[in-house]
Amino acid sequence: MAQGQNVLDDRLEAACWELLQEVKDPEIPVISMVEMGMIHKVRVEEGVVHVEVLPTFVGCPALEIMKNNISEKLLQVEGIREVQVHFVYEPAWTSDRIAREAREKLRSFGIAPPPLDYKPGDAWEVACPYCNSPYTQMENLFGPAACRSILYCKQCKNPFEALKPIYY
Amino acid sequence: MAETKRVETAAEAKQNQEYLQALSELLFQLADDDFILAYRGSEWLGLAPHIEEDVAYSSMSQDIMGHAVMYYEMLEELGLGKADDLAQLRQADAFRNAILVERANGTGGYNDNPHYDWGYAIARNFIYGMFKRVRLEALLSSSYAPLAQVSRKMLTEHRYHMMHWQVWMKQLANSTPEARNRLEAAIAKVWGDAGELSDLGPKAEKIVGFGLIAAEAQLRAEWLKQTQNIFAQIGLDWPGEPGSPAQRGRAGEHTADLDQALATLSEVYRIDPAASW
Numbered sequence: 001m002a003q004g005q006n007v008l009d010d011r012l013e014a015a016c017w018e019l020l021q022e023v024k025d026p027e028i029p030v031i032s033m034v035e036m037g038m039i040h041k042v043r044v045e046e047g048v049v050h051v052e053v054l055p056t057f058v059g060c061p062a063l064e065i066m067k068n069n070i071s072e073k074l075l076q077v078e079g080i081r082e083v084q085v086h087f088v089y090e091p092a093w094t095s096d097r098i099a100r101e102a103r104e105k106l107r108s109f110g111i112a113p114p115p116l117d118y119k120p121g122d123a124w125e126v127a128c129p130y131c132n133s134p135y136t137q138m139e140n141l142f143g144p145a146a147c148r149s150i151l152y153c154k155q156c157k158n159p160f161e162a163l164k165p166i167y168y
Numbered sequence: 169m170a171e172t173k174r175v176e177t178a179a180e181a182k183q184n185q186e187y188l189q190a191l192s193e194l195l196f197q198l199a200d201d202d203f204i205l206a207y208r209g210s211e212w213l214g215l216a217p218h219i220e221e222d223v224a225y226s227s228m229s230q231d232i233m234g235h236a237v238m239y240y241e242m243l244e245e246l247g248l249g250k251a252d253d254l255a256q257l258r259q260a261d262a263f264r265n266a267i268l269v270e271r272a273n274g275t276g277g278y279n280d281n282p283h284y285d286w287g288y289a290i291a292r293n294f295i296y297g298m299f300k301r302v303r304l305e306a307l308l309s310s311s312y313a314p315l316a317q318v319s320r321k322m323l324t325e326h327r328y329h330m331m332h333w334q335v336w337m338k339q340l341a342n343s344t345p346e347a348r349n350r351l352e353a354a355i356a357k358v359w360g361d362a363g364e365l366s367d368l369g370p371k372a373e374k375i376v377g378f379g380l381i382a383a384e385a386q387l388r389a390e391w392l393k394q395t396q397n398i399f400a401q402i403g404l405d406w407p408g409e410p411g412s413p414a415q416r417g418r419a420g421e422h423t424a425d426l427d428q429a430l431a432t433l434s435e436v437y438r439i440d441p442a443a444s445w
Contacts, residue, residue, distance in 0.1 A: 016182065055229060055321075057234070057325055058231065058234045058235055058237075058238055058318070058321055058322060058325060059230050059231030059233060059234020059235060059237075059325070060231075060234065061230060061234075089314075089317040089318050089320070089321045090317045092317070092320055092321045092324065093321075094324070094404050111327050140219060140220040140223060141221060141222035141224060141229070141328060141331060141332050141335075142225075142227040142228055142328070142332060143223065144223065144227070145227065146227045146228070146230065146231045146325065146328075150220070150223075164328060166324045166325075167324065168320055168323065
């Protein structure tokens, strides 16, 4: 491949990464898929962009929506004529992949972020995303999406959701 | 285990016909177990004991269905047919699920006086889930790399399913005498079928020989050991050696319950398989 082509592909890749910041998680519209740590690789080859996506949950019904949203967005990049989205499981997505700055956005949306550096066997203690009280209670391990649980804050009396720690 | 060469891709698997056959057979067992159990779970929609449980159970069934999709897609990659067709258009005798997962939820039908047994739902999901965990752990060292990778991912999710069912097991076992009696009756019913779970089917020797998964006896011993430990923690009596059903699901023999399930789940798909969803 000619050197010029390489430079062009690199530039297109950078443009794709930038636009991917605008593709939100369909279930959590304040967070982009990049911030969720779900975009593993972006590779451009002669106008075709290959995006490797790490699903948070295998059974997530939003996967197809994400795929379409990524395609739609990246086709806006001049020089991209085709978008290929691949779901990959190596490496596996873990909740530590969520960007630090995104954790605050999750709270603002009423979702407690997963604990950092969680180890198997650790107790899962969840602070309320509204008042930061640790005085919370698990209401339902499985919330409206498999990746979230429903909790209740006994301090400020608000129900809220929490992202499950996913680790291996 | 002389032939445990690691196979990295579907294309590589297809180069060895014997390997391909053994792998497909195992994948159908994995896919069909999860698919049919998820279908039975979906039949509880709107019928679970309370609204939170309804949300949780649907969410888990959807996730298990997602696991089945992964396996069917792997079969598609291996050239066995389109994933949707594999799930919806095969005849019952092509299914390799264990009989345990196809049993109806109770008497009546979803639209016709459903008298489903919640104790049975708990016991079945818990006991199957215990086996699924052991099986996924064994698959981490499968010779088929893509299978090892998805198994690791599924384990991180399955953990939460098990926490959920374990709470139910523990609460009912230590609740009123009626709750405990009903749970014990359900466990006895599940246990009569559960012995088939570790059956790897007529091609077991090849499946194990190619290093796709650990041997049946090993899976069974590990599953029984872990289940016995948890039963002891919960305070449940150990039911002893599990039984096996009259039919062998792993060899394509099934009950009328599977016919009913397949007819219902594929009804819409069969009307127009080309429809776009």
